[in-house]
Amino acid sequence: MNTSTRRRMLTTAAVASVSALALAGCAADGGSGSESSGDENVTLTITTFGTFGYDDLYEEYEELHPNVTIEATNIDTGGNARTDAFTKIAAGSGLSDIVAIEEGWLGAIMDVSDTFVDLRDYGIEDRKGDWVDWKYEQGADAEGRVIGYGTDIGPSGICYNGAAFEAAGLPSDRESVAELLDGGWETYFEVGADYTAKTGKAWYDHSGFVWNAMVNQLDEGYYTSDGELNVEGNAELQERFELLGAATEGGQSAAQAAWDWNGGKSFVDGTFATFVCPGWMLGVVQGQVEAGGGDAETGWDFADVFPGGAANWGGAWLSIPESSAHKEAAAELADWLTQPEQQVKQSTAAGNFPSTTEAQETLAADAAPNAFFNDAPTGSILAERAKGVVAQFKGADDSIIQENVFGPALSALDRGETDTQGAWDQAVKLLNELVG
Structure with missing residues (x-):
């Protein structure tokens, strides 16, 4: 070495x-x-x-x-x-x-x-x-x-709470949910805005996981395929950030702490209705529901759909x-x-x-x-x-950028401490401090 x-x-x-x-x-x-x-x-x-x-x-x-x-x-x-x-x-x-x-x-x-x-x-x-x-x-x-x-x-689908969907007057069977969310992230957030307006509750758990899914879907994420940083000046990345930011500012995020969810209770009490689910997250969801006092009757389901198509x-x-x-x-x-x-x-x-x-x-x-x-x-x-999934190139500091750069910025946005532009600026500042 x-x-x-x-x-x-x-x-x-x-x-x-x-x-x-x-x-x-x-x-x-x-x-x-x-x-x-x-x-x-x-x-x-x-x-x-x-x-x-x-x-x-x-x-x-x-x-x-x-x-x-x-x-x-x-x-x-x-x-x-x-x-x-x-x-x-x-x-x-x-x-x-x-x-x-x-x-x-x-x-x-x-x-x-x-x-x-x-x-x-x-x-x-x-x-x-x-x-x-x-x-x-x-x-x-x-x-x-x-x-x-x-x-x-990690091919991904959408986990959703069928009971929460029904309470909002949305279809709850898997095939209808797949049709409802079959489109880009714009569609996902449009349905989320409708859900939030009808229920006063959040659509997704927190912005960080949704952002990770949105980034993973791109041909190139935080790095180009030849290993160069790919954040500042990346119009496609910033456009997605602004789309997520608008939804979060509109009340669609439950502002949960990553990997916490109030000891699992937020999966049980209807705090949020959807969750981005790569395959390995299914075990996480089940563990959290059970930790929060729920079980199979709590109503979580899994739909064959993911906003924008295949993602790993x-x-x-x-x-x-x-x-x-x-x-x-x-x-x-x-x-x-x-x-x-x-x-x-x-x-x-x-x-x-x-x-x-x-x-x-x-x-x-x-x-x-x-x-x-x-x-x-x-x-x-x-x-x-999994059809069509090809994993994105991950650079040396990819997880640092997700967790320590965009993580704090999106948490601040979730809590209402900043707006979308402020969160983006905070992420770029952290990027230059931690990664360079």
């Missing part, structure tokens, strides 16, 4: 920690022992984040491999997982044998990709055809080293640090967890959508009803939403 990259990585870790909450535990050291699981006893550590749906798979793997013990750490959010990973990379120790990497900070990881093993040495090229092309390619660095087994991708938000990879004392055994586990059969099970457990084509086809064909979301066939809906 060269000096400039190390300095950049340390700066990135420091910036990320500004907004990070207390981490939900630390990853354990790899320890010492045999590299391959073989017949010798081995303990493998793995760090994930959010809702991965791996708990049952860990147990299954241990049953298939009685000599393997898995010690798992799950961090609450991808942003906090970023802070955890970069803090340990900077320290030169502490990374788990397997580390989950999120799409939003993959670009920053690629600056220090030599921290992780080249999985071509462990046979990943034999599986290249398993994944959608762009997912496999995203996991390769500039030298062609492949550092991640692809887990999920999120997705992850499993990577093996060079510091692991169990690289071969860790690669065996990461490979197994990302096989199509396991990706289907992961989707059933957490709602996220697979990156392997075989698993995608299985979910599309099964059309299994999701009891929590009014029996919506969430897997087949996501398969439909």
Whole structure:
């Protein structure tokens, strides 16, 4: 790792920690022992984040491999997982044998990709055809080293509360909601204005997540495809910001704190009616509803529609640090967890959508009803939403820009502390201070 990259990585870790909450535990050291699981006893550590749906798979793997013990750490959010990973990379120790990497900070990881093993040495090229092309390619660095087994991708639909729609005189069945919202973001906000006028309640939870979805939908977001910053002077980006700002100033935002939602109660008490939902968010919604005292009867559903068309938000990879004392055994586990059969099970457990084509086809064909979301066939809906999805290039500070640049500016807009132009100006100021 060269000096400039190390300095950049340390700066990135420091910036990320500004907004990070207390981490939900630390990853354990790899320890010492045999590299391959073989017949010798081995303990493998793995760090994930959010809702991965791996708990049952860990147990299954241990049953298939009685000599393997898995010690798992799950961090609450991808942003906090970023802070955890970069803090340990900077320290030169502490990374788990397997580390989950999120799409939003993959670009920053690629600056220090030599921290992780080249999985071509462990046979990943034999599986290249398993994944959608762009997912496999995203996991390769500039030298062609492949550092991640692809887990999920993030095709997006709209979660909505059917009971709230009915109370506002809006159609609540999935097909009618898809027709109602089938259009650009202008349509989404027009329906939102009608809903807010009729009910006096918010249309979406907070501006930050809606903004993230709007940005991810563009061919190029905060960075151009060749890695240049793409915010200031970006007319398309500012036009979308102004569209969102007008809706927020009109009362459509519930001004929720990101990843909070009043302990889940805001999903239950009708505080807002819609929620942007990449596949992995389905597990988040269910967890929040249950935390807030609700259940399947609370009325949340999932529609096969997304304003403006296909969009990808999120997705992850499993990577093996060079510091692991169990690289071969860790690669065996990461490979197994990302096989199509396991990706289907992961989707059933957490709602996220697979990156392997075989698993995608299985979910599309099964059309299994999701009891929590009014029996919506969430897997087949996501398969439909995945058509045409190609992930946007994410630069090194992409997640910093989303969380620490636009996050505070949009929160101020949500709270009525500034107007749309003021929020944009605040974001540009923060961009120059934190990223440059």
